Amino acid sequence: MIQCKTSKEIGGMGHSMKRKEDDRFVHGKGNYVDDVKLPGMLYMDIVRSPYAYAKIKNIDSSEALKIPGVLAVVTGKDLEQYNLHWMPTLMSDTQMVLPVDTVMYQSQEVAAIIATEKYIARDAREAVRVEYEVMKPVVNPFKANDEDAPVLRTDKEDQKDNHIWHWEVGQKEETEKIFNDAEVVVKEQMHIPRIHVSSIETCGCVADYDKVDNHLTMYMTTQAPHAIRTVIALVAGHVGLTEEKVRVISPDIGGGFGGKVPVYPGYVIAIAASFLIGKPVKWIEDRSENLQADSFARDYHITAEMAGTKDGKILATRMKVLADHGYTDASANPSKFPTGMFSIGTGSYDYSHAFMEADAVYTNKPPGGVAYRCSFRVTEAVHAIERITDRYALEIGKDPAELRFQNFIKKDQFPYQSPTGWEYDSGDYEAGLKLALKTVEYDKLREKQAQMRKEGKLMGIGLSTFTEIVGAGPSKDFDILGIKMFDSAEIRVHPTGKAIARFGTKSQGQGHETTYAQIIAEELGIPAKDIQIEEGDTDTAPYGLGTYASRSTPTAGAAAAIAARKLRDKARKLAAHLLEVSEDDLEWEPGKFSVKGAPEKSKTIQELVFAAYTNHPQGMEAGFEATHYYDPPNLTFPSGAYICVVEIDPETFEIDVKRFVAIDDAGNIINPMVAQGQVHGGLTQGIAPAMYEELIYDDDGNILNGTLMDYLVPTAVESPNWETGHTVTPSPHHPIGAKGIGESPTVGAPPAIANAIVDALKPYGITHLDIPITPAKIFEALKEKGVLDKPIVG
Amino acid sequence: MEKEITLKINGEEYTQKVEPRTLLIHFIRENASLTGSHIGCDTSSCGACTILIDGKSAKSCTILAIQAQGKEITTVEGLATTEGVHPIQEGFKENHGLHCGFCTPGMMLRAVELLEKNPDPTEEEIRWGISGNLCRCTGYNNIVKAIKYAGAKIRGAELPSTEPVFVE
Numbered sequence: 001m002i003q004c005k006t007s008k009e010i011g012g013m014g015h016s017m018k019r020k021e022d023d024r025f026v027h028g029k030g031n032y033v034d035d036v037k038l039p040g041m042l043y044m045d046i047v048r049s050p051y052a053y054a055k056i057k058n059i060d061s062s063e064a065l066k067i068p069g070v071l072a073v074v075t076g077k078d079l080e081q082y083n084l085h086w087m088p089t090l091m092s093d094t095q096m097v098l099p100v101d102t103v104m105y106q107s108q109e110v111a112a113i114i115a116t117e118k119y120i121a122r123d124a125r126e127a128v129r130v131e132y133e134v135m136k137p138v139v140n141p142f143k144a145n146d147e148d149a150p151v152l153r154t155d156k157e158d159q160k161d162n163h164i165w166h167w168e169v170g171q172k173e174e175t176e177k178i179f180n181d182a183e184v185v186v187k188e189q190m191h192i193p194r195i196h197v198s199s200i201e202t203c204g205c206v207a208d209y210d211k212v213d214n215h216l217t218m219y220m221t222t223q224a225p226h227a228i229r230t231v232i233a234l235v236a237g238h239v240g241l242t243e244e245k246v247r248v249i250s251p252d253i254g255g256g257f258g259g260k261v262p263v264y265p266g267y268v269i270a271i272a273a274s275f276l277i278g279k280p281v282k283w284i285e286d287r288s289e290n291l292q293a294d295s296f297a298r299d300y301h302i303t304a305e306m307a308g309t310k311d312g313k314i315l316a317t318r319m320k321v322l323a324d325h326g327y328t329d330a331s332a333n334p335s336k337f338p339t340g341m342f343s344i345g346t347g348s349y350d351y352s353h354a355f356m357e358a359d360a361v362y363t364n365k366p367p368g369g370v371a372y373r374c375s376f377r378v379t380e381a382v383h384a385i386e387r388i389t390d391r392y393a394l395e396i397g398k399d400p401a402e403l404r405f406q407n408f409i410k411k412d413q414f415p416y417q418s419p420t421g422w423e424y425d426s427g428d429y430e431a432g433l434k435l436a437l438k439t440v441e442y443d444k445l446r447e448k449q450a451q452m453r454k455e456g457k458l459m460g461i462g463l464s465t466f467t468e469i470v471g472a473g474p475s476k477d478f479d480i481l482g483i484k485m486f487d488s489a490e491i492r493v494h495p496t497g498k499a500i501a502r503f504g505t506k507s508q509g510q511g512h513e514t515t516y517a518q519i520i521a522e523e524l525g526i527p528a529k530d531i532q533i534e535e536g537d538t539d540t541a542p543y544g545l546g547t548y549a550s551r552s553t554p555t556a557g558a559a560a561a562i563a564a565r566k567l568r569d570k571a572r573k574l575a576a577h578l579l580e581v582s583e584d585d586l587e588w589e590p591g592k593f594s595v596k597g598a599p600e601k602s603k604t605i606q607e608l609v610f611a612a613y614t615n616h617p618q619g620m621e622a623g624f625e626a627t628h629y630y631d632p633p634n635l636t637f638p639s640g641a642y643i644c645v646v647e648i649d650p651e652t653f654e655i656d657v658k659r660f661v662a663i664d665d666a667g668n669i670i671n672p673m674v675a676q677g678q679v680h681g682g683l684t685q686g687i688a689p690a691m692y693e694e695l696i697y698d699d700d701g702n703i704l705n706g707t708l709m710d711y712l713v714p715t716a717v718e719s720p721n722w723e724t725g726h727t728v729t730p731s732p733h734h735p736i737g738a739k740g741i742g743e744s745p746t747v748g749a750p751p752a753i754a755n756a757i758v759d760a761l762k763p764y765g766i767t768h769l770d771i772p773i774t775p776a777k778i779f780e781a782l783k784e785k786g787v788l789d790k791p792i793v794g
Numbered sequence: 795m796e797k798e799i800t801l802k803i804n805g806e807e808y809t810q811k812v813e814p815r816t817l818l819i820h821f822i823r824e825n826a827s828l829t830g831s832h833i834g835c836d837t838s839s840c841g842a843c844t845i846l847i848d849g850k851s852a853k854s855c856t857i858l859a860i861q862a863q864g865k866e867i868t869t870v871e872g873l874a875t876t877e878g879v880h881p882i883q884e885g886f887k888e889n890h891g892l893h894c895g896f897c898t899p900g901m902m903l904r905a906v907e908l909l910e911k912n913p914d915p916t917e918e919e920i921r922w923g924i925s926g927n928l929c930r931c932t933g934y935n936n937i938v939k940a941i942k943y944a945g946a947k948i949r950g951a952e953l954p955s956t957e958p959v960f961v962e
Binding site (some may be wrong): 018019021022023024026027028029030031032034035037075079091119197198199200201202252253254255257284286288289435439458508509510511571661663672673674676677678679681682683684685707708709713715716717719721723724725757 | 833836873886962
């Protein structure tokens with residue numbers, strides 16, 4: 001049970017307050033970017049490449065331009081005149097806005113139509129004739145650096161092959177020595193597939209350039225409006241769009257999951273078109289365009305190895321990654337971290353040595369490397385460590401739960417220095433796993449499994465006990481394009497005691513309008529219902545780096561608490577003035593200051609705020625406002641213990657998730673209902689790549705499942721009934737002890753599911769299956785083991 | 795070649811000239827300026843555009859506006875009445891059945907038809923019943939809960955608790 005310090009009326013931390021934003025959503029009054037309609041607005045549509053790698057011989061727009069209502073067909077050559085045909089990526093690579101001569105992946109933008117109506121723009125799209133000279137693409141990342149592979153990035157002078165970068169961390173030689181001497185070494189090759197966030201709202205914008213004022217208002221589905229404003233100014237400052245002339249408005253967002261962090265070519269083309277024509281230009285992509293061209297997630301090929309003793313002590317791990325980045329490195333990572341937080345891959349276990357390395361390559365696939373509800377590549381790392389841990393348990397014949405207890409970092413070892421350089425802030429991994437085991441009645445479940453195996457039934461139990469790393473991040477290490485990854489809150493309390501607070505983050509469904517209000521309510525005692533939260537307008541909100549990587553509560557949430565504490569300090573001064581006592585003689589309880597020993601002498605926060613405008617002491621600044629920019633001293637390390645139980649049909653190999661129990665530890669919880677909702681959603685985005693989702697390309701670089709007809713986003717039928725709970729281990733360095741929750745389940749669920757399926761197939765000699773694990777994959781694996789010669793059913 | 799059509803949406807008549815190829819969802823969003831119905835895909839897979847036509851749920855991206863002439867169309871904007879919100883709206887809000895809100899209007903209208911046919915559906919009936927509507931945020935647990943709650947409200951039965959349940 002979560003204890004609350006405030007009354008339900010105040011609604012501070014720990015209350016399952018109903019969400020303040022929901023009224024507009026359930027009435028259809030949300031305001032998403034496609035709902036923005038401006039006078040004289042034009043519509044943009046995009047011609048895309050049918051080929052993965054081709055020279056553009058000619059673009060013939062003449063037929064398109066004959067269609068009444070078509071104003072322009074914009075090509076790379078048009079943008080080249082303004083030096084707007086390319087843009088920088090977040091990883092200091094470059095990306096075409098529109099190609100001048102070569103297309104690098106299927107569905108790449110080739111030209112843009114600007115027309116008076118949506119349907120006319122689409123007609124014109126079909127009328128543009130593009131002549132291509134098709135070339136043999138590089139599709140398989142393992143062959144990207146073969147001698148006969150073409151060098152893809154001929155636009156980069158120093159690029160002599162398709163290798164992008166090498167990265168490593170850890171103790172290479174010592175780790176190798178441990179592996180050489182170890183009693184047990186296990187190794188698996190895994191692919192964490194290329195997947196797509198596929199938020200139900202696609203990406204889009206309305207670029208509204210006012211020629212008279214030389215001012216751009218950009219309505220845009222962005223998770224990081226301030227960073228976008230700065231990027232626009234950096235890229236287009238030379239044509240007059242300096243930062244004070246740019247306003248980015250991120251309206252309601254229909255899901256983000258990292259896919260709305262990058263700048264896509266469509267945004268830049270829309271800005272350029274509005275700039276040149278002087279009218280608002282709307283661009284809303286189709287789902288198929290979104291799936292086929294916008295940033296992918298994952299696509300890491302990992303060789304994972306673990307060394308240990310025969311009785312189950314983990315000694316070291318080694319991981320080697322091949323990262324397929326597509327045509328350019330457009331990963332959404334902090335600048336100094338080419339593999340994001342992959343180095344968290346030593347997991348929840350206490351051992352001294354690890355070595356990890358990664359190489360990235362270019363291929364003829366769309367660029368990307370975004371989150372998919374995950375903090376910068378944590379999911380890849382967690383999958384590798386949780387799978388290889390299970391593989392080790394299998395090898396030595398030890399129960400995977402027992403092996404985890406044996407190796408957990410213990411509660412009293414925190415803060416814990418990991419062999420790859422992180423300082424884990426806090427954790428109680430044993431408590432989480434104990435609760436998960438108790439919930440599923442683990443021992444009985446194993447007995448049941450033994451019985452079912454005798455009957456030839458395929459039942460598996462899978463565990464995942466993971467550590468996340470979120471809340472980027474401390475300014476000494478974390479920046480994006482040089483901008484430090486702090487975040488901000490500004491609170492203004494009006495004379496009547498009601499407030500508005502603005503943030504540098506941007507909710508995409510996480511419920512900030514409720515949870516931020518609860519943090520301020522906790523600190524100031526002003527009821528959460530009286531606090532309006534605003535985000536997403538760069539003209540009014542304080543600067544911040546946005547919402548992704550579970551960073552909103554760790555950064556902006558902390559900023560809210562500290563800004564509120566500044567105001568509480570001011571309230572204390574006002575109370576001392578009004579009650580004519582010294583500040584030390586005052587006691588705070590949520591919502592009021594009273595005189596120690598004389599509780600009848602008190603002033604409510606509302607009275608004190610009113611006094612700040614009507615009766616403030618001489619020498620004190622009037623008003624009741626505070627701002628804080630929070631630079632976190634460390635990251636936060638949420639953790640979880642997940643157990644999945646599956647049964648596999650012995651004839652069709654259909655996988656039935658019978659139970660899934662998720663115990664999370666995200667530190668102190670702001671709103672249990674919202675936190676649980678985040679866990680539910682994250683779990684479904686965990687089962688998705690584990691069993692259903694993968695972007696598949698053929699040898700010619702054609703995407704084979706680029707629509708929602710064949711890219712399988714789980715429905716309510718595929719999604720099991722999630723059972724969730726929590727342990728609470730507060731972050732010691734975070735002002736409210738919170739850690740962030742939105743992504744843990746997406747990170748932790750896939751290995752639990754994979755481990756359960758592999759466990760079900762254990763009697764047949766299967767040690768690993770790559771996700772997504774489908775009935776077809778199980779069939780192939782069993783066939784290979786020669787166990788399908790006779791029926792499995794006992 | 796535009797054609798004048800009249801559509802009755804949420805009890806109000808909208809007369810507009812449209813091309814025969816105009817999709818119903820575009821008529822609703824652009825011509826009638828009712829932007830509560832959303833577009834989430836181009837293959838009739840996501841259900842964000844779900845509305846009611848004569849009380850039956852339909853994906854309005856797969857129907858031409860002209861086909862809907864003479865029928866009663868209900869969108870999310872037509873759910874609440876002067877007497878208050880529809881039970882399904884209350885269900886979604888009280889049970890945290892939505893996060894980003896983008897799939898919510900379509901999901902609610904689908905649920906309205908479901909509950910019209912059977913106000914006391916089992917969890918499995920609800921899950922299959924909304925399997926034409928995708929939600930990327932919620933993991934569906936609380937959508938199921940929201941629909942059960944609305945069913946109880948419609949039946950006049952005792953309302954289930956809206957507090958989150960945790961394993962302890």
